[in-house]
Amino acid sequence: MPSAPRVPSPVASSGEATPAPSAAPLARGRELTALLYQDRLDQLWEAFLPSARAQWGDLSAFKAYRATGLETYGAETSVLNEAVIEDGDVTSYARTVTFAGDPGNAWTLKFSLDDQGDVSHFEIVPADMQAPQ
Template sequence: MERTKEALAVGLLLIVATLGTLYAVQTFFVNPPAAPTPTVREVVPPEPAPAPVPAAPVAALTPATPLESEPLPAPTTPAKPAESAPPQLMVTPAPAQTAHPPSRPRSEAGTPATPAPAPTPLARGRQLTDQLYGGQLKQLWAAFLPALRAEWGSFSAFQAYRAGGLKAYGAETGVLKEEVAQDGGLTYYTRTSTFERGPRTGWTLIFGLDTQGRVREFGIVGAGLLPEAQHPATP
């Protein structure tokens, strides 16, 4: 009995499945699926181009009416500078100021500045010696008094004298003695020195100075030939 029931159930299921299949086939052929409706787009026609506007007729060119020139003003005589300048711009030249010489420097107390003291005879003699042996002959020649320059004759002769001594004996190498003495209103500066080419005893340079330090006498003698000073002076 159970097998019969199972067979009936299976048979019913087959019948139902067969009927469902037949119904589906009948439905497909009787009512086929509708085709998709095509979408219609609206075509907008292009806007027409604007019609060309006819150009206005060109008016005939007519010659321009010449402008009437204005009459030129009559030339006038230029005014004088004094008349044309406004009164407030007139410049009156100031009187020239008299130049005054610069005042001399004064000390703090209001008295004139004291001039620098003159060099001592020793310092002056050394200065003149440096000019002679240092080749500053023009400065030394300027210190000679006119009478002494006349004894030499010319500056060229004095230059030749110095050039001969330098060539024969060379430069000064040492100082043996310096003295300052007074005699006959002059102050004498003497300097005994050795030189590159002798003699061993050296040469003595002589400057006779006045009160202002100018050279009145000049000479170079062998050492020992000059007598000792009788009136030594304070350097």
């Protein structure tokens, strides 16, 4: 998992990542990705609903997940695709990328969002594991 995005940061200059009901899913997904890549994990964790937090249990486990991913895969090197996926009442931001430590494979970051821009599900999976869009 990367440490710095290769695209301009969508995070407001105030440095605050506050979910807004009117936030567009694409912009919100980019904002959440920037928090991940900038290791602003406390702020990212605050945006996670209990369903998203459940796979780690607590913030320290999530931080360990991020540290391991960064050590293993390195920084994001390219964005291959970004999409907003509507599936029933679930809206997700999907970002397919390559990482420096695994340049031959594409990975998809997926944030499923509620109507307030909070995260109900988060995953990073090999791109070939994603359902066709």
